Amino acid sequence: MTTTSPKLDLSGDSRRRTRERIVRGLFLAAGLISIVISIAIVLSLLGEAWTFIKGLIDEGDLGALWSIGWFPRRGLYDLRTIIVGTFIIAVIGIVIATPLGLGASIYLAEYASPRARRTLKPIIEILAGIPSVVLGFWALSFIGPDVVQRIFPTAGVFSMLSAGIAVGVLITPLVASVSEDAMRAVPLSLREAAFGLGANRATTTIRVVVPAAISGIAASLILAFSRAIGETMIVFMAAGAVGGALLTVNPLDPGQTMTAAIASLATGTDQVAGEGLAFQSLFFVGLLLFLMTLVLNWASNRIVRRFREVY
Amino acid sequence: MTAKLSDRQRATQEAVRAQIEGKRSEPGAVIFRLMLIVMLLASLLILVVLLADIFAGAWATFRDRGLDFVLSGLSLNPETAGVWTGIIGSLIIAFMVILLAIPIGVGAAVYLEEYAPDNTLTQWIDTAVRNLAGVPSIVFGLLGLAMFVTLVNGIGLGGSTGGRNVIAAGITMAALVLPIVIITSAEAIRAVPRSIREAGYGVGATQWEVIRSHVLPSAFPGILTGTVLTLARAFGETAPLLVIGVATGFFSASADASFLDTLTGPYTALPVIVFSWSRQTDPQFINTLAPAAIVVLLVVLFSLNAVAIYFRNKYEKKW
Numbered sequence: 001m002t003t004t005s006p007k008l009d010l011s012g013d014s015r016r017r018t019r020e021r022i023v024r025g026l027f028l029a030a031g032l033i034s035i036v037i038s039i040a041i042v043l044s045l046l047g048e049a050w051t052f053i054k055g056l057i058d059e060g061d062l063g064a065l066w067s068i069g070w071f072p073r074r075g076l077y078d079l080r081t082i083i084v085g086t087f088i089i090a091v092i093g094i095v096i097a098t099p100l101g102l103g104a105s106i107y108l109a110e111y112a113s114p115r116a117r118r119t120l121k122p123i124i125e126i127l128a129g130i131p132s133v134v135l136g137f138w139a140l141s142f143i144g145p146d147v148v149q150r151i152f153p154t155a156g157v158f159s160m161l162s163a164g165i166a167v168g169v170l171i172t173p174l175v176a177s178v179s180e181d182a183m184r185a186v187p188l189s190l191r192e193a194a195f196g197l198g199a200n201r202a203t204t205t206i207r208v209v210v211p212a213a214i215s216g217i218a219a220s221l222i223l224a225f226s227r228a229i230g231e232t233m234i235v236f237m238a239a240g241a242v243g244g245a246l247l248t249v250n251p252l253d254p255g256q257t258m259t260a261a262i263a264s265l266a267t268g269t270d271q272v273a274g275e276g277l278a279f280q281s282l283f284f285v286g287l288l289l290f291l292m293t294l295v296l297n298w299a300s301n302r303i304v305r306r307f308r309e310v311y
Numbered sequence: 312m313t314a315k316l317s318d319r320q321r322a323t324q325e326a327v328r329a330q331i332e333g334k335r336s337e338p339g340a341v342i343f344r345l346m347l348i349v350m351l352l353a354s355l356l357i358l359v360v361l362l363a364d365i366f367a368g369a370w371a372t373f374r375d376r377g378l379d380f381v382l383s384g385l386s387l388n389p390e391t392a393g394v395w396t397g398i399i400g401s402l403i404i405a406f407m408v409i410l411l412a413i414p415i416g417v418g419a420a421v422y423l424e425e426y427a428p429d430n431t432l433t434q435w436i437d438t439a440v441r442n443l444a445g446v447p448s449i450v451f452g453l454l455g456l457a458m459f460v461t462l463v464n465g466i467g468l469g470g471s472t473g474g475r476n477v478i479a480a481g482i483t484m485a486a487l488v489l490p491i492v493i494i495t496s497a498e499a500i501r502a503v504p505r506s507i508r509e510a511g512y513g514v515g516a517t518q519w520e521v522i523r524s525h526v527l528p529s530a531f532p533g534i535l536t537g538t539v540l541t542l543a544r545a546f547g548e549t550a551p552l553l554v555i556g557v558a559t560g561f562f563s564a565s566a567d568a569s570f571l572d573t574l575t576g577p578y579t580a581l582p583v584i585v586f587s588w589s590r591q592t593d594p595q596f597i598n599t600l601a602p603a604a605i606v607v608l609l610v611v612l613f614s615l616n617a618v619a620i621y622f623r624n625k626y627e628k629k630w
Contacts, residue, residue: 016517023519027426030418034439034493037486041450044457100357103350111347120351127358129612131547133582134365134605137589141597142364169357176354202340223445230447232550237589259449259550266452266554282554286453290446297445 045290048283055277070256071244072265072278081247082285085255089164089235090228092251096168097224101175102217108176109183110205128173136237139166144238152252158240160255166234171224178223182216183209215307219300226296230289232259258289365609368602380603385579387561389595394604397584399573400477400557401546401611404580407481408488408545413538415485416492417527423493424500425522444490452554455483460555470575475556477578483551488541495540499533500526532626539619543612549582559587581608 056062070081104124108117144162148155155161186209194204240254248255262282372380383393427433459482464474503526511521558577585608588601
């Protein structure tokens with residue numbers, strides 16, 4: 001066997017290879033845009049936030065971050081007010097959404113017949129598709145006067161409670177769909193084993209399915225909390241306190257959240273007017289908000305990876 | 312056979328059957344099931360009350376004004392105010408999202424699924440996409456305010472608004488929905504089986520040729536569904552627009568405004584109209600006009616969702 005095989009040039013047409021490289025470069029550029037946007041967000045927030053802090057230091061006025069309330073146009077930037085407001089509303093939202101969302105998801109995953117599921121699931125998805133501005137309007141036109149004020153006559157039309165309830169309605173579908181996915185991912189064999197031991201459906205659900213899906217359920221709640229913290233329109237429209245707020249922990253009072261603080265400053269008379277650093281304070285609050293949701297989303301991802309039972 | 316059983320035997324048989332079929336009434340299990348049903352029904356009830364309340368408020372407007380409400384522009388007079396200006400604004404924003412976010416998003420998805428080597432850069436892109444998807448929408452508004460408004464003004468499209476116009480809004484909204492486009496498109500591309508690609512390589516196609524004529528066409532229905540849902544999201548989003556200076560009050564667009572003036576002048580969007588009418592002092596805006604604007608918004612969103620479901624059912628492929 002001394003015949004040498006003829007030399008084949010398998011590299012192909014050089015123009016074709018050039019085109020391949022160009023196309024690949026274009027796709028890479030499209031992929032890099034996400035990194036560019038992330039960096040742009042961090043830079044724009046950091047830049048103005050630093051101007052804000054530096055401005056306060058120059059005025060010798062860092063105490064403004066720890067004062068009687070959040071009145072940026074008057075130079076009072078009490079962070080406790082808006083952070084406490086944010087957490088009160090998010091906690092009310094979670095308290096509403098956890099039973100509703102988990103109840104709906106357990107029923108859909110474990111009890112509902114396939115036919116009932118096919119009808120009910122799209123309805124939950126409709127709820128998920130309702131924009132937050134609509135829920136904000138509903139909170140101030142219905143939840144405030146017709147629910148909260150009926151139960152607590154001392155409450156105003158605008159209160160953190162009515163905003164919190166609306167936020168709960170907003171995040172219920174998120175809890176429901178993420179935890180339903182988690183429970184449906186639990187293999188049938190686990191349920192069959194429980195049934196085989198004589199457990200009924202309720203016992204199987206509570207003792208077998210929910211513990212097996214607990215990482216997904218926990219992740220859904222953290223995601224929902226993160227979403228509640230970042231929600232703007234409902235809080236802006238229904239929690240009141242558009243100009244500013246005093247520090248309060250009573251959910252029946254009007255309150256201010258971090259998101260609403262940003263929105264109300266930005267919807268002033270065309271330009272952000274008022275005290276010198278008010279514009280920069282927007283970005284400082286935005287930075288805090290960005291970091292909080294980043295940590296929550298990271299935690300939810302990590303819980304899923306770390307504690308997920310792999311079947 | 313049952314006829315031959317004595318009464319005692321029959322009673323035993325019943326007891327055994329009841330035991331096997333689990334007919335024992337266990338109060339705990341019944342209560343648990345009832346609780347679940349109550350929670351589910353409560354969620355559905357909220358939706359029904361919400362829609363009923365909104366539609367009841369909107370009814371008077373549509374009865375008296377009909378299509379005129381949809382086709383009228385902004386006005387301080389509640390008798391003549393309509394949502395047309397907002398529809399135009401939302402459509403321009405949606406168009407810019409299609410123009411910017413869809414090609415970039417699908418391109419990024421193709422890179423991540425087809426090209427990306429397993430290296431640090433790919434992990435960074437992946438992390439960036441997942442983090443961006445969780446960033447609150449109002450933070451994108453701040454990004455738009457700090458970067459895109461300045462950018463639009465810098466390239467001479469600032470117009471009378473100094474860059475706080477619908478072009479900056481479109482760019483901001485495109486950045487906001489980009490991670491969703493990437494994630495849904497990547498899922499659609501991942502669902503295309505390997506064999507389809509191998510068939511292409513087998514007849515000598517290059518990677519781009521395989522992507523162009525095999526992968527993208529096969530993933531197209533999924534990408535399309537994701538795109539339509541993305542548009543629905545962009546239509547309903549309000550908060551970032553408020554931050555980058557959408558007009559929340561009344562403004563009049565002169566009748567002879569050129570197309571460029573429309574793009575660079577003050578603008579509003581459908582959900583922003585809901586917001587600004589809900590803050591008017593005239594109760595008619597709050598009681599009847601705002602719900603009517605919500606109905607228009609919901610009709611747009613539900614139609615987009617219906618289109619997405621139609622595409623999914625019509626073109627969905629099972630490999």
